[in-house]
Amino acid sequence: MNFDDIIYEVSESFATITINRPKVLNAFTGHTVHELTQAFMLAWSDRSVRSVILTGAGDKAFCAGGDQSRREHGGYAGQREARSDLGIDIEALHSVIRDIPKPVIAAVNGYAIGGGHVLHVICDLTIASDQARFGQIGPKVGSVDAGFGTGYLAQLVGEKKAREIWFLCRQYSAAEAREMGLVNAVVPQERLIEEARAWAREIAQLSPTAIKLAKQSFNMASEKFRGVEAFASSALALYYDTDEAMEGRNAFVEKRRPDFAKFVK
Numbered sequence: 001m002n003f004d005d006i007i008y009e010v011s012e013s014f015a016t017i018t019i020n021r022p023k024v025l026n027a028f029t030g031h032t033v034h035e036l037t038q039a040f041m042l043a044w045s046d047r048s049v050r051s052v053i054l055t056g057a058g059d060k061a062f063c064a065g066g067d068q069s070r071r072e073h074g075g076y077a078g079q080r081e082a083r084s085d086l087g088i089d090i091e092a093l094h095s096v097i098r099d100i101p102k103p104v105i106a107a108v109n110g111y112a113i114g115g116g117h118v119l120h121v122i123c124d125l126t127i128a129s130d131q132a133r134f135g136q137i138g139p140k141v142g143s144v145d146a147g148f149g150t151g152y153l154a155q156l157v158g159e160k161k162a163r164e165i166w167f168l169c170r171q172y173s174a175a176e177a178r179e180m181g182l183v184n185a186v187v188p189q190e191r192l193i194e195e196a197r198a199w200a201r202e203i204a205q206l207s208p209t210a211i212k213l214a215k216q217s218f219n220m221a222s223e224k225f226r227g228v229e230a231f232a233s234s235a236l237a238l239y240y241d242t243d244e245a246m247e248g249r250n251a252f253v254e255k256r257r258p259d260f261a262k263f264v265k
Ligand SMILES: CC(C)(COP(=O)(O)OP(=O)(O)OC[C@H]1O[C@@H](n2cnc3c(N)ncnc32)[C@H](O)[C@@H]1OP(=O)(O)O)[C@@H](O)C(=O)NCCC(=O)NCCSC(=O)c1cc(O)c2ccccc2c1O
Pocket: 023, 024, 025, 027, 064, 065, 066, 067, 068, 069, 086, 088, 090, 111, 113, 114, 115, 116, 118, 137, 138, 141, 143, 144, 145, 252
């Protein structure tokens, strides 16, 4: 199947999905998210695929989140075909990554920021290049990924650390991410994809049914965040309609610091 914003490949026992918008650090639009969801569905139905590797094109970024150049008051422009009020069906993508009964390995080759960070958080396993950078950025650009991006993140790294990640919007190195339990392994950039493939080959030696049951069982403890995310998406659409949220988006596009002072209530 041909895609515009992603590359979908199957070889040996695994599928590799590459977000292919390197000029904008692999930031996603509604169309990108739709294609990613379709690719995961293909991998799900292909019995030769035993795991999925998700990565980004180029050597700078895994994914820098929502494409801010497409964002306007209320959501993402020109993408009203999406079911979500936001113009991006991100919940469908998050759901398919969790529901596909095969391990999803994020191979993080650079920035995993904002909604791009949430994508790797949701993946079952994360292998990071030593050049990778991790962080949430919503409160700087007038956005928030509540649900898996907050609650499930806290399950992984602990409440204090998750709150730090969101309330300070700092970036963390691969070594720091490893230290806080956010990633499984760190390898030199040039070995990243080969390492992810080696993990995929190991998985292919194991019982697919046991893996499926294990994944579904792990998911149960965080299932409540799906409901939180649905509610949060509706809230986010209302927030995106405010001048406060637009100040964050505009500051990024205009390459200046945001000024949120006048929005304190
Ligand atoms: C990631 C960075 C910290 C990297 O900084 P650096 O200085 O190394 O690189 P540049 O900033 O110069 O970036 C190079 C080039 O890429 C463009 N770019 C980068 N990120 C984006 C982006 N997200 N959208 C559009 N364009 C982007 C940048 O403008 C440069 O282009 P030039 O033409 O000037 O060369 C830094 O880039 C950074 O902080 N990026 C912004 C990250 C960001 O704001 N992400 C969005 C957060 S909100 C979000 O992700 C989100 C998540 C969801 O789940 C949603 C769900 C539903 C709806 C919306 C959602 C949503 O918005």
